[in-house]
Amino acid sequence: MSHATLHDLHRPLGSTGLRVSPLGLGTVKLGRDQGVKYPNGFQIPDDDEARRLLTLTRELGINLIDTAPAYGRSEERLGPLLRGQRQDWVIVSKVGEEFDNGQSRHDFSAAHTRFSIERSLQRLETDFIDLVLVHSDGNDLAILNDCEVYQTLAALKDEGKIRGFGFSGKTVDGGLKALEQGDCAMVTYNLNEQAERPVIDYAAAHGKAILVKKALASGHVCLSPGVDPVRASFELLFAQPGVASAIVGTINALHLAHNVATVAQVLASR
């Protein structure tokens, strides 16, 4: 039996010049099990399990992977796990949030931004990161107006250390401003939460990139009985022409394959 893959469905990520699969792999669960809001407990996969998951991810035609310094050991595990495959992946990481001993803290200064990118490059064993997003604490406009993180990312892009930059925020005003000055916004958009829709519309009108986080409301929509919640979620997302890709976090191979098949069906029916 042949399985649906996303190899033929890669699309532009806004105007970054990158082409990405419509589904990306979120990697919180590869690195962190504290302070997370998933409906069920889980065990962080060991190296063999993680390697199998990443191999399957690639075979299913996913080339987009999302990580962050705040995802515990995610970045430092991906370096060795993706060794030799750099050209096969579009790697998204973040800057501004640190997670130590179960606690988040934020730093959007120029010095921390540079330190964090150099550390991500080392951990990921690469000399460039495709896209770096500011990991907002929710004070989106204050970060963009009063901190140096965005201009520092612009400089790092000029230096070739990152290929693009953007903002993973929580507000419409922040998302819009982030897109005026950057390449990409990562927004929450799912069956339960659609407030950031104007950011998606702006991106569609201006050739900017949108990545969707929490597409399945961190798994909470999967608890509802009735229609397939994954299908309903992807129908909602991909009705928006501005959405380049949905980053879904899973460590379950069956869920991953189902998500891929569902995205392929939803896009084919459009």
Ligand SMILES: NC(=O)c1ccc[n+]([C@@H]2O[C@H](COP(=O)([O-])OP(=O)(O)OC[C@H]3O[C@@H](n4cnc5c(N)ncnc54)[C@H](OP(=O)(O)O)[C@@H]3O)[C@@H](O)[C@H]2O)c1
């Ligand atoms: N501030 C930020 O920048 C930010 C915030 C949140 C998330 N993110 C990024 O976005 C990614 C996704 O967000 P998220 O992990 O919060 O939420 P999500 O992708 O909406 O949901 C992930 C949860 O859904 C479950 N799931 C996935 N596919 C499923 C299926 N077919 N059937 C049943 N359950 C399924 C997963 O469990 P299983 O492992 O059991 O499949 C996991 O617990 C993260 O990994 C991260 O990369 C970024």
